[in-house]
Amino acid sequence: MSGAPISGFIFLGPPGAGKGTQAEIIAKKLGLAKIATGDILREAVRNKTRLGKIAEDYMKRGELVPDDLMLSLVKETLRKIKVGFILDGFPRTVRQAEGLQKMLKEEGAELKKVILIDAQDQVIIDRLSKRRVCPKCGAVYNLITNPPKNDEICDRCGSELVTRDDDRPETVKRRLEVYREKTQALIKYYNDKGILFEVDGNGDLNKVFERILEVMT
Numbered sequence: 783m784s785g786a787p788i789s790g791f792i793f794l795g796p797p798g799a800g801k802g803t804q805a806e807i808i809a810k811k812l813g814l815a816k817i818a819t820g821d822i823l824r825e826a827v828r829n830k831t832r833l834g835k836i837a838e839d840y841m842k843r844g845e846l847v848p849d850d851l852m853l854s855l856v857k858e859t860l861r862k863i864k865v866g867f868i869l870d871g872f873p874r875t876v877r878q879a880e881g882l883q884k885m886l887k888e889e890g891a892e893l894k895k896v897i898l899i900d901a902q903d904q905v906i907i908d909r910l911s912k913r914r915v916c917p918k919c920g921a922v923y924n925l926i927t928n929p930p931k932n933d934e935i936c937d938r939c940g941s942e943l944v945t946r947d948d949d950r951p952e953t954v955k956r957r958l959e960v961y962r963e964k965t966q967a968l969i970k971y972y973n974d975k976g977i978l979f980e981v982d983g984n985g986d987l988n989k990v991f992e993r994i995l996e997v998m999t
């Protein structure tokens with residue numbers, strides 16, 4: 783980060799609440815940079831980088847990648863950002879949130895709002911079982927609510943879509959537990975700072991989009 787101070791948003795919520803899909807659409811609409819730590823890690827795994835090799839095992843099990851690794855990853859990414867940002871999937875622990883505060887302070891940047899997107903467990907489980915991703919370009923679809931034009935083929939690059947390893951039911955169960963054990967504490971953390979805004983993530987993609995936009999602008 784350099785030049786004028788920048789500010790950003792965090793999208794917080796359980797896996798499958800729609801954070802990634804919404805962050806993608808809203809970042810485009812508002813001209814913000816989307817920083818999705820899960821996407822960055824998946825790319826590192828695909829490219830077999832040092833980080834990717836360490837992260838892969840944690841991700842497959844639905845566990846969190848260690849905080850120190852995540853903090854240096856985000857620090858490096860934020861440094862390159864010149865516009866406002868949406869953080870999707872980070873922070874996930876209080877330690878990451880504290881590290882982020884410090885980073886932003888050092889850069890003279892500001893956290894505007896934390897948007898909590900919540901959804902019922904059954905909605906999450908259904909959504910994740912229908913999620914398909916493109917192994918090549920990373921595009922994300924839902925077979926019911928946001929299907930590709932041609933049967934399980936990526937609209938963007940024509941590759942065959944796959945189910946994410948960690949979207950299998952056993953791993954989804956663990957990811958929801960990890961969310962409750964480690965990430966949910968951030969609701970209080972940001973509420974105490976007076977910057978937490980909750981949005982209902984149940985229902986139609988467009989409706990959720992409008993709800994989020996209203997809170998953000």
Ligand code: AMP
Nearest residue numbers: 819820840841845846847852871872874
């Ligand atoms: P996501 O795409 O956000 O659901 O993330 C997929 C997986 O990447 C998670 O289940 C974790 O294993 C890992 N991951 C992503 N972001 C973080 C983070 N902030 N801290 C620790 N692990 C993360």
